[in-house]
Amino acid sequence: MIPVKGFSGHKVAVLGLGRSGLATARALRAGGAEPVCWDDNPAAREKAEAEGFMCQDLRRQGAFDAIAALIVSPGIPHLYPEPNPVVAAALQAGVPVDNDIGLFFRSLGGAEWDKFDVPPRVVAVTGSNGKSTTAALIHHILTQSGREAQLAGNIGRGVLDIDPGGDGSVVVLELSSYQTELARALTPDVAVFTNLSPDHLDRHGGMGGYFAAKRRLFSEGGPDRAVIGVDEIEGAFLAGQLAEGPGDDRVIRVSVARKLAGPGWQVFARKGFLSEYRKGRQAASIDLRGIKGLPGTHNHQNACSAYAACRALGLAPKMIEDALHSYPGLPHRSQIIAEANGVTFVNDSKATNVDSAVKALGAFKKIRWICGGLEKEGGIAALNDATDEVLCAYVIGREAAGFAMQLSVEARVCTTMAEAVEQAMRDAAPGEIVLLAPAAASFDQYDNFEQRGDDFVAQVQKRL
Structure with a gap:
């Protein structure tokens, strides 16, 4: 642990009690500060209280009296698309706003x-x-x-x-x-x-x-x-x-x-x-x-x-x-997860935007492409300039039909990962690649891109 310096004897507010938020509270306490914690999620507050941290609603009137700084977890927007009310209250009170990176x-x-x-x-x-x-x-x-x-x-x-x-x-x-x-x-x-x-x-x-x-x-x-x-x-x-x-x-x-x-x-x-x-x-x-x-x-x-x-x-x-x-690669990033009957299976679930998916498509030949999910701002038209090696697209997600209609290659609406893997594996021939590179966020069907990638791996492994 890196004890936080500069706040010994002072109260410091911590907004967001996920992984980084709890680590921040611990490091503040180790440096002699008194963390005052808040998260809208009651389960997160209970976890913090179990470690002895004081939880106090930072949205209430006067919450920033005697507070030296507000430390905000990275997942919490502070300005756009609209100001976070807790951050806005801290700024109104003249309290400096920082995050764990700044403290580090x-x-x-x-x-x-x-x-x-x-x-x-x-x-x-x-x-x-x-x-x-x-x-x-x-x-x-x-x-x-x-x-x-x-x-x-x-x-x-x-x-x-x-x-x-x-x-x-x-x-x-x-x-x-x-x-x-x-x-x-x-x-x-x-x-x-x-x-x-x-x-x-x-x-x-x-x-x-x-x-x-x-x-x-x-x-x-x-x-x-x-x-x-x-x-x-x-x-x-x-x-x-x-x-x-x-x-x-x-x-x-x-x-x-x-x-x-x-x-x-x-x-x-x-x-x-x-x-x-x-x-x-x-x-x-x-x-x-x-x-x-x-x-x-x-x-x-x-x-x-x-x-x-x-x-x-x-x-x-x-x-x-x-x-x-000797570098083995990272999970969910152009990760070769299996090779069977001459077909290679690659998990690039981290390709959550068009640019990263274009790069993934450019890395392989003869691709059976599993794509789709929650579209990001800007659309997916740029994908069509990168599909020369795509034999067929297998589209997942709640809006799979709309996603498929925008592609210039043959596309099959599968909706679920299980169906996409099933069809891609049935169609794939030796020398081909079954590639998950969604070009979209995962939140329409999964909690995060890791969960989406894990589902792809599981669906492939159960069929080998």
Whole structure:
């Protein structure tokens, strides 16, 4: 646990008592603060009270009297699509609003670091797609290379729930826009921006607000090194804002769309080969094509970002290459779950938006595609430019018929995962791929994308 600093002897309100909320309350108490907790869910309040925390309705008049700060869980909107009443009350009372990420950065260091030869460092990864894989890949490379590392944030453990770092250790954080938009402190040593595509637009008031939330990790944090995916205009703009000139190697530009040139530091992938260039000369090259845990161009982008972050931490190219080959992949992200009778089954339930589904479709040939769910803002028309390898789509979800009508390939309305898997398996021939890449949210039928992916795995396994 990372005890929270700066609030000893003060009352601090905690809104939302899920995983991060409870971890925050514990860390506040460990730092000498008095947490005052609230969640609209009675079961969540009961769980907190069982640990000895005081629960008090933060919606009542005068709730923020004598409160030093309000800490908000990331899943709770604070401004858009409409102001949260508790957050609005705190702001009206002049009470600062923060989240667990902000508390983590303000509490991480201490006098004990003076005895370390190499102080602990933080790598923070954000972006629309690939941030989970990139963060997990960085963590894997570090641990395979013998470095002490912890994985936390939007993946793994809550940030305040991790252990204090040791000499030369690294904390790898995956940070969503929900987490970066509100944190009052953001000071990573290395910050990574994977890419940007439309997502969570209602939460951020549009694309500009969404990009602004991501950008805060760099503009507020001032990392020593920034790894920036430049294949979208927003990434190119961000890299341009951070660099003092073309040769500024504090910015490492990453691409899978083109060869990068110039006097700076670049990492890019073309035709399955990762290349690192510094000062106009090639420094390393890695063949990514045979790495099973990283199929497709989108995973090559993740590999480039992870490689660049690890190089910024001082790891040698050969050490990184060896670790890439042993990376097993993450559940629900281009995860090969079975191979039977020449057919490969891939679970990419994390492809919850059009852009991530397009990337998944581009990673394979001869696809039996299971898709559908709760459509996100912007529609699904862009999918039709990526379906050259799709033999047939098997559409799930409550609005499966409407989803299927928008596709330019043969599509069958299956509604349920069981029926989609049944039909896809019956149709599949040797050499083909049965791919779950929904291009939609899961909430019409499942609690989350993990539950949807688990259902796909279960339906496949029961038929093999």
